[in-house]
Each structure stands twice: as structure tokens, then as C-alpha cells.
Amino acid sequence: MDVDAPPDEQPDPVVNRWHPDVPPAATIEPGEKVRIECLDWTGNQVKNDDSANDIRDIRLDPNHHLSGPFEVEGAEPGDMLVIDILDLGPFPDNEWGFTGIFELDNGGGFLTDHFPEARKTIWDVDGVMTHSRHIEDVRFPGCVHPGIVGTAPSHELLEEWNEREQALIERGPEAETAVNHETREDDPPLALPPEPNEVLLGDMDDEDVEEAAEEAARTIPPRENAGNCDIKNLGRGSRVYLPVFVDGANFITGDLHFSQGDGEITFCGAIEIAGWIDMRVDVIKDGMERLGTDYAMFKPGYQDPDFSNYVVFEGYSVDEDGTQHYKNANVGMRRACLDAIEYLTNFGYTREQAYILLSTVPVESRIAGIVDLPNTCVTVSVPNEAFDIDIDPDTLTDEYDSSDKGDVAKPS
Amino acid sequence: MDVDAPPDEQPDPVVNRWHPDVPPAATIEPGEKVRIECLDWTGNQVKNDDSANDIRDIRLDPNHHLSGPFEVEGAEPGDMLVIDILDLGPFPDNEWGFTGIFELDNGGGFLTDHFPEARKTIWDVDGVMTHSRHIEDVRFPGCVHPGIVGTAPSHELLEEWNEREQALIERGPEAETAVNHETREDDPPLALPPEPNEVLLGDMDDEDVEEAAEEAARTIPPRENAGNCDIKNLGRGSRVYLPVFVDGANFITGDLHFSQGDGEITFCGAIEIAGWIDMRVDVIKDGMERLGTDYAMFKPGYQDPDFSNYVVFEGYSVDEDGTQHYKNANVGMRRACLDAIEYLTNFGYTREQAYILLSTVPVESRIAGIVDLPNTCVTVSVPNEAFDIDIDPDTLTDEYDSSDKGDVAKPS
């Protein structure tokens, strides 16, 4: 891929929709190791500079810009694809990434009501470490992973996706967006139906693209085929099991993240990079039956950052305006995030910086208790080791004196 | 406490509601270390036997059976209480715990539509390890923690709780219970308003109890004062910061868990024990302002089980009947849990056993991506190390041969 060329002038095929008929970009034998190059998910729309104009003006229709599809010889519906994530990273001469806060009315994010304006942070990638000229006293090892890896849907499955997502749109926004506390002038979209604008389908003939674009599914949500699951633990050394829905499996990948906190809350929320990924690909015949599942599953690797010193925030299902919700994990997470942001300002960070930190540092967000009606408790754990300063609560209250430590007992 | 006596005949005060006027059971000096004894949360209703009748017929009104309140000298509203969880465990002559699946119409649980009938599992506690005669080939170190620790609400805060929870009840069940996929004959409760039946308020005078019982808050949900947060990481060595709302803080604790998976999904869902907890208690004057928060927060200890070999399941916001929801983390978690349960049956476990395993083994449930509309991705990570057998997916497909490993190269 070429990070200086537009997506439709790349040397390799680029895909930005799910459709069963996209012709394979290449064929892989079971057991083969492949290197795949990927644009950043926006297709080079964001620049390494100090203005957030590109984030503010982002064109969302053509996302994500992905690589593939890759056909795996012998894979058939009912099989499971086994993908070992061997290694990945930014292109050697392009070692940087970006994180954006999208505008309220152009993408938004998890806390868009609190952060309605576009912001951007550029990160230098330093091998396994990263730091940013836009946020000081933070330097940490990333949990590098692909935001997206998924198999092509069958025609039947594609139809099912389109139907159920359209049904949500038709049910209307009242109940469910209220739960997510989004209060834009125009209702935010509930789902993203097929969007024929700016469709890229790899090597498909132009006339076929025109037809396919009417039904091809957007790549924004994760679904049965995995896709945009944005799981920070899908890193180096992990093994992914993906259900196969079409002959050849025709998997697609991209949206590489140098690091991400659970939730990827600012939406353009990981440290987004263009780069390469090495995979070994294999097939388990009749894998869905043998594993007893038709869902994606995985085993994480052993090389995610091994932090052990966390500061943890707790959120419940009561909105910031005091409204009680019913066992709502989303609200719980929002409250925990808002509290964490407030806390980080104790150390000199702006609220925008703190929001971006929660979205990029390997933060753990767990559903702690989901049965204690009406409040679900969600915890957001921020690793102290990611900071050059000490963010322990005790630093806010204690005065340590390093000159006198008492003494051990001597003979009397 | 006496595990053979009813809750209202205990040697120490028992409390099962939040109310500012409950008189302290004892007074603690800042910096003091205390041992507190606790009934199991049901107040001895569940027996160490092989019948689930007690779970089926559980009386829910008097729960949780907690210890306290404990007054901390000098604590005032605006301060933060600092509680070090030093150690905890079952009573030495009572080293067992229980996990229940509540009946659909008497408590229910996260997957109550799939598991409507009462079930029970008894666990032997073996020091830091546990195993069960009701589920074979599982033996693991628990993440022992108190399900509940919280400060007394002020009158104003109590009123706020009651108002907002009543408002939820009055908004009605349609939208929000649908999201949580609960389809009981009678609508399940949305929240639990004050319930005067079987109220225990420690050493409060009987006539005062009668009045307080009308407004005292149930202990089921976690709230601003922490309370029933059911956080599995609040274990040995952790340090908890709790906002103070009344003079003396008047904190209450109990609902000890020998182990729990994130979510505590079967509701009576941890390995529930009666036992003791050692705490060191201190006060940060003006702590809310100095920490910049009026929420509970904590630092975990360094001795939670350190597993590293997980099998991970992914769930999205599409219900098991195919209905698409809007970025709903609860639905994502439900789908991941259902998939994990199905998977565990590959190894000979019944679905009920698998449901209980997810609720008791230190399972990690993370909100992986919360912005990819309309699907939120939740992962449920099951530690292989908790099992005596190998639950790696590869064991379902591979045949390993331990007799011939090839050989190294020799001089030719």
C-alpha cells in the first residue's frame, strides 16, 4: 500500500464493504504465512500535523479501508478459519499514528455530548513504545492488534444483516439512543444501512460494484464474521477462529491499531496506523461442528503489556443527569469514564487529553456486576505504568520524605 | 456471627438496608485494624446439601445480611474513607460456599430465560483453592473479595436514590427490560423500592426501625456509596476509597465471595460464603476535593489469580432471536456468555454447570468496542488454568502424539 496515494489508486486492492462476490485479491494455501499491507482505516485522510481540521472534516462513507479478500484453498462453509496473528506494525518509514475525537455531527463518539468538538493527537511509534507530542508524561507499550479481521458473509447472511439493522432503524431512536445519552440536533443514526457512495470492492468490475454497493454491508459494526470487533487483546501471538460462510472464506483485514483502551471510546479512538500484518492461515474442516460454535473466538497471545498497578473507577447505571436506568452497562461505563477523566485532570491533563488517554492506553473496562438491579457496575482500570508520573491517589494526599527511613534494631 | 442461628438472633448487629440513622455497631479509630464477621448474604438460608429447594424457595426481602455500621472517628461528609482489604475468608470450621441459579420468578439471573429453574452448587474451600462435588475437573484459586462495602447515605442522598429508582419503575418496563431480554409472565421488577418486610437495622430501636424501614434503601444495587458493586478485583491487598456522606462514615460490609466471574451472572452467582474480613481503615480529610471525585474508586492488590491462558468468546448487540439492538453492551455480554456455555458442553459439562462456571471462575468480561454502531462487542475470557482438563479449542481438533518428537541435527 502507498500512504501517499488515494485509496482508489493503490497498488493492491482496497475494500470498504462486506459482500460475498468481491473477487479474491490473492489465494493462500492452508498453513501458509502471509504478509498483508493495510492503509489506515480512513484511507490516508488524516495527516501528521497539529491541526484537527482533517478529523473535523473526515469523510465517513468510504470507511474502513481494508485489504483483501484473501481466499483460502479448500475452505468451505461450516469450516473454521484459524488465523495466527504473528506480528504487525506501522510501515518502517511511517512510524506514527493518530487518535481523533470526532465532531458531534460527523461521527461522534462514546462521550460525544461531553466532547462535541474535533480534536487530534499524533503519536510517535518507538518500536513497541509510543508517546505523543500532544500529551506529555505518557509513554507506554502498545497492545498492537488489527481492529478488523473477518470472513466474507454468504448472500443469506448479508441479507440477514441488512434486514435486522434496517428493522432497528425503523423501530426508531427513542428508547435506545436515550440509553446511550446522545442528544444531537438530528437524531444520530441507529445503524448504517448500505451506502453506495465511495464504495471500493477491490478487483470487482465497475458495473458489478454498482450493483453490489446497493446491498454490501458497512464495515463499522462487528458481526458473526468478527469484522470490526476492536478487541485490544487480539495481539501478537493470538490465534483467531473465524466461521467460514463462503467457499474460500475470503477474509479481509485492516484498521490496524498500535494501541487501544477497552471500548475505543473516542470512536477514531485507537492509535490508528497504516502498516503490515503477518498471519499464518489454516482451516479446521467442519470446524463449526467440532468447536460447537458458529461465532468467532480466539486465544490471546502472551505478550500483551503486563501491567499490574492500576487505578480503578466505578460506574453505575445512573446517567449524569441523575436518571436511573435498568441494569445498563453502557451507562455504567460512561459514568466510570467520566469519573476517570475528571480524576486525570488532577495531574494537569486537559479533559480532552484524558478522554484520548482512556481510548488509547491499554485500559481495562469490565462488567463487574450485571444482575444487581437496577444498577450494573462497570469498572475502568487505568494502568499507572503507562505514565511517566505517578497517578496513584496517594500522591494527591501524601508527602513522602526520602531522606530518613528510620533504622533497623541493633544490639542494645 | 453464628452460621447456625437466624439473622435476628446473632450476637452482632445485622443490617439489610441503607439508612443514615442506623446506630453504629462499633467505633474505629483512623489507622486501626479491625476484624469483621459476616453472615453469607442470604443469612444462612442455604444449606450444604444436594437439594436446590432452598435456592428455589429463597426469601429475597431480607437480603443482604450485612455487618455494621462502623463509625470512623473524625470522618465527616466530604472526606474519603480509605479501606485496606487485608485478608478475608470463610470461618475456619465452615469452609464451603454455594452458588445458586435463582428461579425465573424468584430472583432470576442474567440468563434467566435460558435457565428458569433453580439449581445449586456447593464448593469446598481448600485454603486459596476451591472445587465442587457438583462440577468435576475444575479446581482453581478464587479471587476472594467482599461483594459489598459502602458508606451510609445522607438523608438527602437516600431521598435521591428513592426518587430516581421510583421514577424508573414508573417509566415502565417496555424499553429497558426488552433490552435485557427478560420475558417473565409478570414483568420483572425494574428496581426495588423500600420494602418494610423483614428489615434488620442493627441496634436501632424497634419503633425507629418501623419508620426507617419505609424509606431505607435496598442493598441490591451498587450506588454512589459503592455498596454491592460485586467487583471481583476488590481482593486481598486492595485499597478502596469511599466518599463519606454522614458523620462517622458508618460503613457496612458483607456478602463475602470466595470467587466470582465478571458479571456474577447467575445472581446468587459468586461462591457465596460466611466468614471474616480484616480491614485497616483511615480517613482522607476533604478527600472528595483532593481526589477530585465523589465516587468510589480503588487500587487492586497484587495477588489476584495470575492466569495467562484464556479461551475468549465474542458477543454483539444482536439478540438470540436475531433482533438488532443499538450498541447494547448487555446484549453483547449475553451472546458471549451463551456461546461460552455452548462451548463448554464440548467437554462434558451440562449447560447449568457451564452457566455456574462463568459466574464463579475468575472470568474476565470486557467491553471491547462500544462505538461501532449498532454493535457493541463484549468479550468473555475463560481461564484454561481453572480446569483440570485442557479446554483449548485445539484439543477438539488435534491428535497429539507424545511418543516421537523428531530429532536435532547431528554431524553428517
Add this chain to the structure above:
Amino acid sequence: MDVDAPPDEQPDPVVNRWHPDVPPAATIEPGEKVRIECLDWTGNQVKNDDSANDIRDIRLDPNHHLSGPFEVEGAEPGDMLVIDILDLGPFPDNEWGFTGIFELDNGGGFLTDHFPEARKTIWDVDGVMTHSRHIEDVRFPGCVHPGIVGTAPSHELLEEWNEREQALIERGPEAETAVNHETREDDPPLALPPEPNEVLLGDMDDEDVEEAAEEAARTIPPRENAGNCDIKNLGRGSRVYLPVFVDGANFITGDLHFSQGDGEITFCGAIEIAGWIDMRVDVIKDGMERLGTDYAMFKPGYQDPDFSNYVVFEGYSVDEDGTQHYKNANVGMRRACLDAIEYLTNFGYTREQAYILLSTVPVESRIAGIVDLPNTCVTVSVPNEAFDIDIDPDTLTDEYDSSDKGDVAKPS
């Protein structure tokens, strides 16, 4: 056991030598869970006070004061004993431990030439945490473990021990003590032959004791039966496999440590406690043949302190006087320890405090490279998380400013 009574007036049998004929203190059925009470290893010689006189004047002949032997039904020579370490800790009303630096001429220690005088530190045990009034700004979770657990030797094995250790004594001190850099006035002992003074052999008849005392082995060194292996990772949840040499196995345990650094370098070097230990004991018939070993082995538990932020020191086989040794790991470790001690004085600790910290905090000492003649490299890793202050080298050189963190990019 009674921490206020002398060892020979205890309610339970006390043993301080290895001998095949000591009668069992109790019999255990395979699969049974037992609680064993233990004196501290010195048999109550050390007091919780601020004078090191007791350490200086310690009587070494009667150590260690251990509990047992315990006969396991059906165990025979050739079997392996399986002991699950379920839990352990100090007696509830005696929650403290001690660490001593022994005098050069009464016990010494790993760095006795540098620390020839007696010193003592008292530790408060706070559940899983500990801290000391003698060393400030240190508070950490211990890696609680038994210093000693071992099976009784057969007569043949006992004879072998005595012969080989006597042979070492007769070879003389020149070469090997030089390597260990010990320069006492009188040559230090190379090994400890049977010592009839102050022998305790449990319930053995007095006349038999007199005879057995002439040949019974000291408990100081670890040997084939495990014994005093002082492995800090033998903690809660670990499973130990011990070879059986006599009918009934007749294992002995004690020398409980609340925490220890690798090496236990001050000799009286762990946080030494009196207390209890819960074990589950089982037998693998023909275990030596089935496991293919006649040595002790084990699997650690999952609840040792999970630190991740270490400062690491490197030592080589060159003595502090500049003498080059040949791939000598002991010298490598000594140099790394001396460097770590010097480093810790940067933060206000005395050299004695630092020496004791290396011996008690869960420090990792690894043989990094053992083939690079003539220098073996040993690393000593000190966990930053054990300190209330930050011992990162960067704190000695950086000035962090927490008031200004720059800012994220905005639209221009």
C-alpha cells in the same frame, strides 16, 4: 504450638533433625486435609522488640524447630508424596515476623564480610501485606511459604548425606570458601555434621534420642528430600512432589516465611513467623518411576505477588577485591546484591536496611548466563511496587512538572 513456651514444653511434638526412626506425630490418610502448627524456626528465641541482642546471641544448634513427622497411610519407598499448600499464615494473635542479620561468628550470612554485626527488623503482618517500624516507606504483599517441607530419609540415604558432607569438611576450606569470600577469624564451617546438643526428635524415647542424635542430619541444608529449600515460590496454591524414602513418608514441615527474596541472603533472612499451614496430602504409587525422577519438584500457585515494574542489577564473577573467578554464580550474585544495596541508599535507606530488604521483599535472582567464561552473569530484580516511594532510576535524574501537559490538536 505455644509461642510463649520453650520448644521442649510444647503441646505438639517438635523435631529439629532428620532421622528415619522418629515416630510419627500423627497419621494422615491419602487425600486428607490437615492443619499443622509451627514454631518460628528459632523456637521462640527472637522477641518483638527493638534490640538485636537475641539475634546476636542466638543458639544455632537446636534449629530448625519443625513439626511432625506425619505418616501418610500406604506411602512406600518409590512413591511420590503430593502436597498441596492450601494456605498458611501467622497465628491470629501473633501477627508479626522478624528478620535478622547474624553476627559474623554466630551464623553469618551471604554478605557477612560486609555486614558482620547483628541487626534485627520486626515486621507487622497485615493480612497479605506487611510493613516494618524499622524500615519506612516499604509496604508489600508477601510471598508466604514454608521454608521447609521434606520427607524422612532412609537409613541408607542418611548415611550417604553424612558421608558426603563429612568428606567436604575433610577436603578443607581453602578453595570453596574463598569462592564464597568468607574471611572469618576461624574458618567458617563447610558443612554441619550431626550435633548431639539440643536435639529434639518429637515423641522418640529419650534413650533412643541419645543414640539417634549422633547420626541425625541437621536441617539447615536442602537435600534430595527437599527440606530447607527456601523457595519463595512454594506459596499458596502450589503443589509439591516429594520422593518417599521410608514407609509412611514421615514428612516434616515448618520454618514458615511471610516473605523472602531469592537467596534469603541475610540467613535469618525471610520474614520469619510462627503460624499454621493447611495442606492436602496424597500419594502417587510408584511415583518416582512414573514421573521419571527421584528429586523433589513442584508447580507454583497463581497467587504470588504479580509485580511488573522492576529495577535490575547485574553481577559478574569478579570479586569486590578485583579477583576474577571462573563462571562463579555465587560471586555474580554477591556483586549484584552489593550494587543493589548501594543503589537503595540513594533513597535514604541505610545499608543494613537495604540488605534486609533484598532478603525479604520478593526479589528475583536469576542466573542469566552461565557459559560465558570466565564470568557468570546473575541479575537481582527489585520490585518497585514494594515501595511507597518510587525507586525508578529516572526519579534520580528527572524533574517532572505535573502542571502542564501540552494539549491536543484543535481545528485551526
Add this chain to the structure above:
Amino acid sequence: MDVDAPPDEQPDPVVNRWHPDVPPAATIEPGEKVRIECLDWTGNQVKNDDSANDIRDIRLDPNHHLSGPFEVEGAEPGDMLVIDILDLGPFPDNEWGFTGIFELDNGGGFLTDHFPEARKTIWDVDGVMTHSRHIEDVRFPGCVHPGIVGTAPSHELLEEWNEREQALIERGPEAETAVNHETREDDPPLALPPEPNEVLLGDMDDEDVEEAAEEAARTIPPRENAGNCDIKNLGRGSRVYLPVFVDGANFITGDLHFSQGDGEITFCGAIEIAGWIDMRVDVIKDGMERLGTDYAMFKPGYQDPDFSNYVVFEGYSVDEDGTQHYKNANVGMRRACLDAIEYLTNFGYTREQAYILLSTVPVESRIAGIVDLPNTCVTVSVPNEAFDIDIDPDTLTDEYDSSDKGDVAKPS
């Protein structure tokens, strides 16, 4: 570097001795990030084939083949160099490594008496994972690190090295090689004095090389300047502090390891690779005084393989022929290694394969207790997670039945 060309025909300077006067290959500004390419330590002597002839016939005089020296602007004696290990790996088109067992009389190794013949294993590097066609059922993430990084010695320091190592040679082999149990026909070397044969000193003029070669120090041992410390934890994300002895520091690096067990026991013992390493280099002025040390030290990264399931072997200071040694850690490690090797043959591995596994898998070798005369206890911990099979001792004794797991209690 060119993996197909001999070391003296490389495009970049190659160095295989320590000497203060080697001219810098390049100059680095403080704070600069650099990529350095490195030959494997043997300088391309070992091929990716199935014969161990190249290992048997290895020429040892020209090792190690290193890159540099690199001058750091402004660095002066007394400063500390700070090197961040950002990332490293094999060259993209050369993703393999080798491990050798050296012949008894041509290099040997830690257990050379037991493994006197040359052997070789080739490893495929698969991103962060590795496996070998010569050892089946093993696949693990490596702990990639540079075996060597060190600063140039001053003339004084070089002289000190040469003197003390020569003194060792002159003291003669008796005592110290006996301790290390090496019984070759000719006495093995005790140290490696300057060897003028096959010296490479980068860009130094040929006549200067001839003179310098007479005194330049071999790179085999680690010393005050760090050098060949072979520390497996010096991986991605670690920060190394090196004392500066000459103006410009003139550091050298190489001997890249894809993985290594503690001790690197087969001598050619890591997974040896040719490749690249990215570093960021900085200087602490007066660092020796400010850090209070003139030794190398470091902080490990957070991305070493995070294993938690180990099988641990224990060794004591008694030789395999029954000779008792005095607190000798080397003997302890040897016995633990020999026991581990024997144990691994239970699973079908040959003894040579097991020896190589201990040397390459991230095995932990700890000095557990070093004061319990006359036996020092060393533990060798083998991570079960590195194997595709289960090497838990319980698999050798249990029969697990996956078809029936009992059942939970139901209402009666």
C-alpha cells in the same frame, strides 16, 4: 549487514573485540533513534540445514561478530548511557535462527560432560512465535533481546580486565573447574586472553589492528561495561543504563537472540539470529554519581512472555557423582537442569532436544536459597505454555474423563 557475505566483506563495520581505540562507525546525538543491523554472533558460520557439521567445526576465535562502535555526542567518562531497546528481530527475508550444542573440545557448554557431541536445531521465526522442524510439539513466543550491548573500556579498564583474567589462568584449573564439573582431556580454558587470530576492529587501520589485537579483550564474558550479559529480560521496551568509560561511550551491540532460557546453557544456546535492533540513545551526565553505581543496570519492558503455568525442578550443591560442594550455585543449577532433562524425556523428547529446550524456551533459573550450608538450592522453571502438549506431572499419573462431570443440585 549481508548474511551471505563473510564478516570481513560486510558493508558496515564489524567488531569482535573490546578496545578503546576502535574508531566509531557512526555518531549518534543524545535522544536520537537508530536502527543497527547485526550479523549472527558466529558471522554466518551456521547454515539453515540438517547437518551439525558447521556447529562441530565452528571457528571460535572470531566471535562475537558485533556492530559498532557507536559514538554518542557529549558522553564522557562518569556519565551513564541510557539505551531504550525499542524493537528488534530477524531480517525480514531471513526469519530463522539456530541453536547449537558445541563439541566438548570445541567450545563445550554447561553440561558438556553429558552432551559432548555437536548438535544443531533450526528454528523458524513466525513473527513473535517460533517452532522448530527438529523438535516437535513446541511453539512459543520468544523473549527477543540482544545478547550483547556494552560500552568501550578505557585503557585502564582494559588493562585491569586482562590482568585479572590472566591471573585466573595462572592460578590454574584445579579448584574452580572441578566445581564446574568439566573433565575434558585437556583442561578447558579458564579465561580467554587476547587472541590476535581473526580480529576485526571495524574501520581501524590495518597496522593499528595488529597492535590492538594483542591487548583487545575477547567479547565472550560480560564485564563492568555489560557486554555479553545474555539476560533474557533485556527485551523490547526495556531501558538499559551503561557506565561510560571513554569519550563518546562508543557502544557496541549484537548477538541477537530470538529467545533464551536463563543460563543459555548449551553455550551456542539461544535461538541465534542475524537481524536489526532499534534503539533510542541518551546520556545522563554524571550518571554514575547520580545513580550511585558504576555497574550496568536496567528496567525490563512489559512485553516479555507472560507465562504462569510452570513445572519447577530443584537442584542442590551435590554433584551427579555424589560429591558435596560448598553452597555452590553452579552445581545446584546443573542438578536442576539434569533433572529437568530427564523429566522431559517422559514426553518423547530426546535428551539432546530437552537440553536445547532448556536453553531456548524462556526458562526461569533462580537462586532460591544461598545460605543453607552446604547446599545452595537453584530452581529451574519450565513454562508449560511453551508446549503444544501438556507437560504437567499430573498428566503422567491421571486419567481424565471428559464425558461425565457430575451435575449441579436440583430441587428435590
